[in-house]
Amino acid sequence: MSTSVSFDPVPPLRQLQTPCLLLDQARFERNVRRMRTHLAQLGVSFRPHLKTAKSIEVARRVMDSAAGPGTVSTLREAEYFAANGVRDLIYAVGIVPEKLDPLGAIRSTHGADMAVILDSVEQAEALSAWSAAHGQAVPAFIEIDSDGHRSGVAPEDAELLIAIGRILDGGAAELRGVLTHAGGSYALHDPADLRAAADAERDAAVTCARVLRAAGLPCPAVSVGSTPTATFADDLGGVTEVRAGVFMFGDLVQAGIGSCAEEDIALSVLATVIGHQSAKGWLIVDAGWMALSRDRGTGRQSVDQGYGLVCDETGRAYPDLVVLDANQEHGIVGVRPGSGAALPPLPLGARVRILPNHACATAAQFGRYEVMDGTAVVDRWPRINGW
Amino acid sequence: MSTSVSFDPVPPLRQLQTPCLLLDQARFERNVRRMRTHLAQLGVSFRPHLKTAKSIEVARRVMDSAAGPGTVSTLREAEYFAANGVRDLIYAVGIVPEKLDPLGAIRSTHGADMAVILDSVEQAEALSAWSAAHGQAVPAFIEIDSDGHRSGVAPEDAELLIAIGRILDGGAAELRGVLTHAGGSYALHDPADLRAAADAERDAAVTCARVLRAAGLPCPAVSVGSTPTATFADDLGGVTEVRAGVFMFGDLVQAGIGSCAEEDIALSVLATVIGHQSAKGWLIVDAGWMALSRDRGTGRQSVDQGYGLVCDETGRAYPDLVVLDANQEHGIVGVRPGSGAALPPLPLGARVRILPNHACATAAQFGRYEVMDGTAVVDRWPRINGW
Numbered sequence: 001m002s003t004s005v006s007f008d009p010v011p012p013l014r015q016l017q018t019p020c021l022l023l024d025q026a027r028f029e030r031n032v033r034r035m036r037t038h039l040a041q042l043g044v045s046f047r048p049h050l051k052t053a054k055s056i057e058v059a060r061r062v063m064d065s066a067a068g069p070g071t072v073s074t075l076r077e078a079e080y081f082a083a084n085g086v087r088d089l090i091y092a093v094g095i096v097p098e099k100l101d102p103l104g105a106i107r108s109t110h111g112a113d114m115a116v117i118l119d120s121v122e123q124a125e126a127l128s129a130w131s132a133a134h135g136q137a138v139p140a141f142i143e144i145d146s147d148g149h150r151s152g153v154a155p156e157d158a159e160l161l162i163a164i165g166r167i168l169d170g171g172a173a174e175l176r177g178v179l180t181h182a183g184g185s186y187a188l189h190d191p192a193d194l195r196a197a198a199d200a201e202r203d204a205a206v207t208c209a210r211v212l213r214a215a216g217l218p219c220p221a222v223s224v225g226s227t228p229t230a231t232f233a234d235d236l237g238g239v240t241e242v243r244a245g246v247f248m249f250g251d252l253v254q255a256g257i258g259s260c261a262e263e264d265i266a267l268s269v270l271a272t273v274i275g276h277q278s279a280k281g282w283l284i285v286d287a288g289w290m291a292l293s294r295d296r297g298t299g300r301q302s303v304d305q306g307y308g309l310v311c312d313e314t315g316r317a318y319p320d321l322v323v324l325d326a327n328q329e330h331g332i333v334g335v336r337p338g339s340g341a342a343l344p345p346l347p348l349g350a351r352v353r354i355l356p357n358h359a360c361a362t363a364a365q366f367g368r369y370e371v372m373d374g375t376a377v378v379d380r381w382p383r384i385n386g387w
Numbered sequence: 388m389s390t391s392v393s394f395d396p397v398p399p400l401r402q403l404q405t406p407c408l409l410l411d412q413a414r415f416e417r418n419v420r421r422m423r424t425h426l427a428q429l430g431v432s433f434r435p436h437l438k439t440a441k442s443i444e445v446a447r448r449v450m451d452s453a454a455g456p457g458t459v460s461t462l463r464e465a466e467y468f469a470a471n472g473v474r475d476l477i478y479a480v481g482i483v484p485e486k487l488d489p490l491g492a493i494r495s496t497h498g499a500d501m502a503v504i505l506d507s508v509e510q511a512e513a514l515s516a517w518s519a520a521h522g523q524a525v526p527a528f529i530e531i532d533s534d535g536h537r538s539g540v541a542p543e544d545a546e547l548l549i550a551i552g553r554i555l556d557g558g559a560a561e562l563r564g565v566l567t568h569a570g571g572s573y574a575l576h577d578p579a580d581l582r583a584a585a586d587a588e589r590d591a592a593v594t595c596a597r598v599l600r601a602a603g604l605p606c607p608a609v610s611v612g613s614t615p616t617a618t619f620a621d622d623l624g625g626v627t628e629v630r631a632g633v634f635m636f637g638d639l640v641q642a643g644i645g646s647c648a649e650e651d652i653a654l655s656v657l658a659t660v661i662g663h664q665s666a667k668g669w670l671i672v673d674a675g676w677m678a679l680s681r682d683r684g685t686g687r688q689s690v691d692q693g694y695g696l697v698c699d700e701t702g703r704a705y706p707d708l709v710v711l712d713a714n715q716e717h718g719i720v721g722v723r724p725g726s727g728a729a730l731p732p733l734p735l736g737a738r739v740r741i742l743p744n745h746a747c748a749t750a751a752q753f754g755r756y757e758v759m760d761g762t763a764v765v766d767r768w769p770r771i772n773g774w
Contacts (some may be wrong), residue, residue, distance in 0.1 A: 017462070017489065019774055049714060070742040075404070093673060093716050096736050102404065109512060119662055150717055151662045151671050181669040252549050274481040275506055275538045285539050290432075291774075294650075294681035294748055325759060327570065328438060328747055329460040329480050330537055348509050349483050360715055361681055367773045385772075386754045387406055 011118065013313070013375050018272040019291035021366040022353060023381070024315065025373055027123035027266035028248060032062050033119040035230065035247050047071050047090065047223065048247030052360045053368065056084040062248055071243045075102050075151035076387045083112035090115045090141065090223070092243070094151055095218075097126040097383050098121045104134055115139040115176050119153050124164045128171030128216040139176035140168050140222060142212075146204035147197070158211045165217040177221030178208045181243070188300065189257050198233035201226070206238035231259040246270075252309060256301035262309070262317065267363060268353035269308070270370070271331065273346045281343050282324070287304035287354055289326040293361035307331060308354040314375050315353050323354060366372035396738035401761055402737075405659040406678035408753040409740060410445075410768070411702065412760055414653035415635060419449050422617065422634050427588045429623045434477065434610065436632030438491050439747045442756065443471040448636055462489050463774045474662070476527065477502045477610070480629070481538055482689035484513040491521055497572050500704035502526040502563050504748045506540050511551045517556030526563035528610060529599075533591035534571035534584070542591040545598045564608030565595045567631070576644050576688065587618035588613070592627035636746035637697060643688035649696070649704065654750060655740035656695070657757070658718065659766065660733045662721060668730050669711070670720040672714040674741055676713040682749035695741040701762050702740050703729050710741060 001253070037048045048062045051073040058338055059081060069087035072078045078091050081100075087110075091103065095116035107114050118124055118140055131138050142164050145152030153160050158266040167177040181203035188194050201224045209219040224236070225243035236242065248258035269291050275284035287305065298305040307323035310333055320339035325332040329356070335341045356362035363369075364385055371379035426433045438460035442483030446468060447453055455475035459465045465478050467491075474497075478490065482503035494501050501622070505511055505527055517676035518525050529551050540547050553560040575581050588611045596606040611623070612630035623629065637647035637656040656678050663673035676694065685692040692712035698722055707726035712719040713758045722728045733739070743749035749758075750770055760765035 017774060043445060075498065095658055096661050096673075098659060098736055099404075120735065126735075145664075148667075150714060150719065151664065154666075249447050251588075272483055272485060277532075277538065279541075280535075284481060286483075289682075289748065294683070294745075295676075297683070298681075325539060332537065348513075349485055358681075361676065364677060365773075376666060385405060386752075 004310065012250040012376060013200050013377055016270060016370060016377065018270050018351065020370055021363060021368070022248070022268045022270050022372050024266045025371050025378065027250070027264055029061065029266055031248050031260065031266060035244065035383065039230070039242050041121045042233060044236045044239050045069070045241040047171040047241045047243045048052050048248065049073070049092070049243050050077060050081060050246035052248060053383060054080070054385065055381050055383040056081065058248065058369070069241070071245070074387050075099060075106065076384065078103070080116070080384050082106050082112040082126040087112050089113070090117065092117055092181070094118055094143065095123055095127065097130065098223070100127070100138070104136055104138070107136060107138070111262060113139070115141060117141045117143045117179055118164070119143040119151055121160070121167060126168040126172070128167055128173045132172035137172060137174045139174040141177050141179035141221065142208070144178050144180040144204050144208050146180040146201045147182050148183040152180060153208070154207055156244050160219070161208055161211055162215045165212045165215065168264065169217050175212070175218055177223060177240070178203045178205050178212070178301045179223040181274040182224070182226045182229045185226050186253070186257065187256055189230065191232060191258060194228055194232035194258065195234060199230040199235070201229050202233070202236055202239055209238065212284055225232070227259050233282070245295050249363070251359040252305045252355055252357045253297040253301070256298055257301060265355045267359050269362065271352050271354055272352055273348055273350040273352070275348070281334050283343070283346055285333055286329060286354060287331045288329045288352065290328050291356065291365055292323065292326060292354060292356060293365055295356070295358040297357045297363040305357060306336070308356055311353040311355060313353065314353040317355070323330065392698070398764060400764055403657060403764065405657050405658050405738065406674040407757055408750060408755070409655045409657050410636070410756040410758050411653045412758050412765065414651055416448065416636070417590045418635050418637055418651055418653060421758070422631065422724055424616070426629050429620060430526055431623045431626050432456070432628040433718050434628045435619065435635065436460070436479070436630050437464060437468060439632035440770060441467070441751065441772065442768050442770040443468065445635065445756070446473065453521050456628070459633070461774050462486060462493065465490070465501055466493045467771050468545055469493050469499040469501070474498065475500050475747060477504065477566070479568070481530065482514065484517065487514070487517040487525070489516070491525070494525070496524060498761045500526070502528060504528045504530045504566055505551070506530040506538055508547070508550055508554060508598040511560070512565055515554055515560045517756035519559035524559060524561045526561040528564050528566035528608065528738060529568040529595070531565050531591050531595050533588045536571040537774055539567060542595055544613060548595055548598055548602070549602045551662055552599045553600065554760055556604050560603055560736045564606050564610060564627070565592050565599070566610040567592045569611070569616045572613050573640070573644065573685070575615065578619060581615055581619035581645065582621060585616035585636050586622070588616050589620070589626055596625065604690065614647045627750060633746050636750070638746040639692045639744045640684040640688070643685055643690060649742070652742045654746050655702065657700065658739050658741055658750065659714065660735055660737040660739065668721050670730065672718040672720055672739060673716060674718045677715050678752055679710065679713060679741060679743060680745065680752055682743070682745040682748040684744045691743060694724070695743055698742060699739040700738040700740065704742070
């Protein structure tokens with residue numbers, strides 16, 4: 001709130017008004033180093049997904065350079081990152097004709113190489129027509145449906161793939177390559193299954209690239225990625241670049257999958273104990289679903305973390321203490337059902353950190369990150385939201 | 388996105404970039420008239436909860452006057468509404484000592500009568516001490532737990548109630564009254580059960596007011612409310628004011644409870660069809676959980692609406708067409724499982740309106756309302772988010 005302008009730009013932890021969003025810088029940077037090292041060893045480029053953080057301060061610490069490359073999920077992100085110097089972006093949500101004018105404006109205003117994705121003849125024709133009309137060869141990736149979870153051309157549908165490729169390559173647009181996202185990997189947790197998902201994602205993309213090339217079409221880029229498959233991949237032969245986003249912060253869903261450890265989770269919501277319901281074994285905190293998000297992703301995993309796992313002010317998790325339920329601005333904290341853990345005796349005004357189920361969803365509830373070095377607030381990084 | 392500055396301030400519907408948030412003004416105003424008339428007939432004051440809309444434009448159309456009264460759930464809302472002329476507010480989340488300085492600053496900067504709520508001796512003592520130290524008699528409501536769903540003093544705990552009352556009345560703070568919120572009513576759907584919940588909410592508050600008065604303590608205000616109980620109440624004898632928020636927009640959860648009809652829902656997310664997965668019977672739209680929120684409140688009701696019910700561009704619902712699943716910026720639209728409905732043949736670029744599960748959660752994903760008169764955009768009302 002703006003009454004906090006009476007604070008220094010970087011206030012001590014105790015002076016932060018709750019709820020607010022903490023980013024543990026050491027964990028974040030370790031997560032980034034781990035992924036970058038892993039992908040370098042696999043010999044592929046890295047195109048981080050910037051939708052998780054929506055912050056240029058974060059992006060600059062994750063990308064190869066201040067100019068990118070990066071991936072975005074909205075035109076608002078595209079414009080923000082382009083305005084902040086990122087020059088190589090993929091807008092990785094299926095393009096529609098109505099979005100070509102604003103996308104073209106971002107490309108020309110900022111001189112950004114922004115590619116789009118599509119999975120139909122209709123989209124390819126519209127893109128080609130727009131490119132011809134505006135004298136801008138917009139690069140496009142053909143989206144491949146590697147695991148049936150959402151969008152894309154089925155990898156076995158060579159006819160459609162080639163038809164789209166011919167329209168892009170033969171007209172005024174540009175065929176940049178193929179792209180897939182193994183979103184189905186979020187449902188896994190066994191390392192062997194995750195490696196198999198990474199292999200399947202790679203194979204779908206590489207096979208489609210071969211089909212295009214065999215038809216005489218160019219396919220310079222073969223883009224794959226999700227945090228679980230990027231983490232578990234051990235052979236990305238034929239792939240040129242990997243996209244992933246949530247790895248940079250980690251979260252409880254990724255910990256449940258095995259893509260990170262609980263100790264890697266860099267994001268938490270700082271909250272204050274505002275009440276006790278001792279007869280019920282509850283603490284009430286001032287972080288409800290508005291702060292934590294409504295994401296209940298761990299509800300489908302073997303360890304259900306409620307609306308989040310509760311740690312002390314320094315970030316050490318209490319045994320089995322979770323947010324059992326949430327209203328808009330209230331979190332109901334208690335011991336995980338079935339565990340024998342005791343409710344810690346936290347007085348009114350005590351501060352806790354709550355690890356989120358899903359970093360992308362929780363971060364989106366806030367306008368900035370309070371950047372932490374241990375228990376010291378060392379910086380504030382703004383982020384964008386909306387469209 | 389800011390490239391839309393090339394549009395008129397109020398663009399035609401076709402020029403809105405999707406996803407965006409539509410507010411049907413006629414439905415909104417009808418919902419407000421209905422609630423105001425109902426509460427006037429019951430002889431109680433109305434203190435609408437402003438957390439649903441977080442918009443002064445909305446608030447001014449719901450409150451008795453531009454000065455209030457109103458209810459807020461965060462200090463950010465308190466400051467925003469106070470800065471916009473609202474002078475009579477309750478911050479209806481348990482107060483902690485750390486929040487008294489910013490709260491006091493809002494009170495004195497804007498000359499607002501802002502009351503707090505609390506349910507413990509410790510909070511009452513802290514408030515009394517702060518009031519004495521700052522020469523500000525902060526008014527407080529004792530929160531009553533009328534249905535066991537969250538916070539408050541148990542209505543049968545007269546000893547605690549009186550102990551808190553004595554501290555507030557005997558010290559430098561002010562005992563304003565009692566307040567309760569029957570949040571458990573959200574789990575109901577039978578009108579008789581809802582009327583019983585409204586009676587129980589009233590009885591808990593009125594009983595506690597009597598206990599305080601019998602102990603020689605003042606209790607001028609008896610504040611109750613939730614959208615379901617406010618809607619179904621038929622006797623509020625002893626109650627002085629009602630709080631409710633979501634009624635103004637309505638949503639699918641409230642329709643499932645019976646607090647509104649589907650035709651009363653004033654809020655929707657405008658989205659664009661960005662892809663087809665015909666073999667699976669899916670349409671892909673550009674409103675995922677970031678736009679719709681992760682709220683799955685209808686998942687616990689007899690009719691599960693997925694992530695939202697899909698209507699055409701004019702607001703007419705397609706039979707049994709729902710958002711089956713959602714990723715960050717993708718909604719997967721299909722026919723409700725088990726229904727015999729057909730998938731409407733919506734082409735790429737077609738626009739749909741998606742009715743939300745929970746108005747408070749969905750609205751919070753946006754920075755403004757596109758105000759609609761039928762299919763014409765007639766205004767834009769900004770809203771706040773965050774803390």
